[in-house]
Amino acid sequence: MSDNITQSQLNKSRFDKFLLVLNLPPVMRDLESRNLKLRGKDYIIQNSLQFSVYGSVIPTISVPPVEAPFAGGTYKLSSNTRPPYDDITVNFTIDNKFNNYWVIYKWLDILSDDRNVVFNAENILAPESKATITPKPLQPQNYQTDFTIFAKDEFDTNIVKFTYTKAFPIALGGIDYNYRESGEIETNFTFSFSQFLAELL
Numbered sequence: 001m002s003d004n005i006t007q008s009q010l011n012k013s014r015f016d017k018f019l020l021v022l023n024l025p026p027v028m029r030d031l032e033s034r035n036l037k038l039r040g041k042d043y044i045i046q047n048s049l050q051f052s053v054y055g056s057v058i059p060t061i062s063v064p065p066v067e068a069p070f071a072g073g074t075y076k077l078s079s080n081t082r083p084p085y086d087d088i089t090v091n092f093t094i095d096n097k098f099n100n101y102w103v104i105y106k107w108l109d110i111l112s113d114d115r116n117v118v119f120n121a122e123n124i125l126a127p128e129s130k131a132t133i134t135p136k137p138l139q140p141q142n143y144q145t146d147f148t149i150f151a152k153d154e155f156d157t158n159i160v161k162f163t164y165t166k167a168f169p170i171a172l173g174g175i176d177y178n179y180r181e182s183g184e185i186e187t188n189f190t191f192s193f194s195q196f197l198a199e200l201l
Contacts, residue, residue: 017054017151017152018052018053018054018057018090018149018150018151018152019050019051019052019053019149019150019152019158020050020051020052020053020057020090020092020147020148020149021049021050021147021148021149021150022049022145022146022147022148022167023049023145023146024049024145025107025141025142025143025144025145025168026141026142026143027110027142027143028103028106028107028110028143049100049103051090051092051100052092052093053090053091053092053149054090054091055089055090055091055188056088056089057088057090057149057162058149058162059085059086059088059196060085060086061082061196062082062083063078063079063080063081063082064079064081064083065077065078065079066078066079085193085194085195085196087170087190087191087192087193088164088190088191088193089171089173089188089189089190090188090189090190090191091186091187091188092186092187092188092189093184093185093186094175094184094185094186094187101172101187104169104172104189105172107143107168107169108169108170108171108172110143111143111168111169140166141166143168144166144167144168145166145167145168146163146164146165146166146167147163147164147167147191147193148161148162148163148164149161149162149164150162150201158201159200159201160198160199160200160201161198161199161200161201162196162197162198162199163195163196163197163198163199164191164193164195164196165193165194165195165196165197166193166194166195167191167192167193167194168191168192168193169189169190169191170190170191170192171189171190172187172188172189172190173187173188173189173190174187175187
């Protein structure tokens with residue numbers, strides 16, 4: 001056999017092969033702080049919006065067939081449609097101040113408040129209605145944004161770009177940490193999205 005076998009650059013034993021980058025949706029931007037010392041329930045840290053992720057980061061792409069009867073048999077044609085994509089769960093390492101964990105937690109808290117169990121309980125983007133009892137609903141574009149995952153080669157260069165449009169988190173994983181074991185604290189979060197786009201860089 002030839003020794004000149006081309007190997008995929010992603011087939012390397014490293015955990016940081018995928019970098020998730022996300023922009024804050026409008027409902028989160030008023031909470032953004034660039035001051036790393038400013039911590040509290042009403043702030044999130046901009047620098048935490050990059051995650052080195054691993055796991056099932058790329059969805060299954062499907063354009064299913066349809067069956068067309070013909071004479072005594074059946075042949076298949078493309079349906080020319082795409083079914084909804086499955087939700088994506090990514091694993092990530094929690095930073096030492098829990099800033100990246102807090103971004104996802106606060107995002108979910110806006111979608112369903114942990115105390116009142118209602119949507120947008122703090123009436124973000126609607127300061128004139130904060131005194132009202134019923135929170136003002138947010139349009140989807142106010143809490144959705146595009147997620148981008150970059151695949152990296154062994155030289156830490158971006159080689160593929162995956163974009164998930166109109167994305168938003170739907171679950172934040174638990175934390176299981178044991179002081180008897182070495183290693184960093186890890187968890188995961190799941191997000192839903194509308195479209196999936198791939199681009200070679």
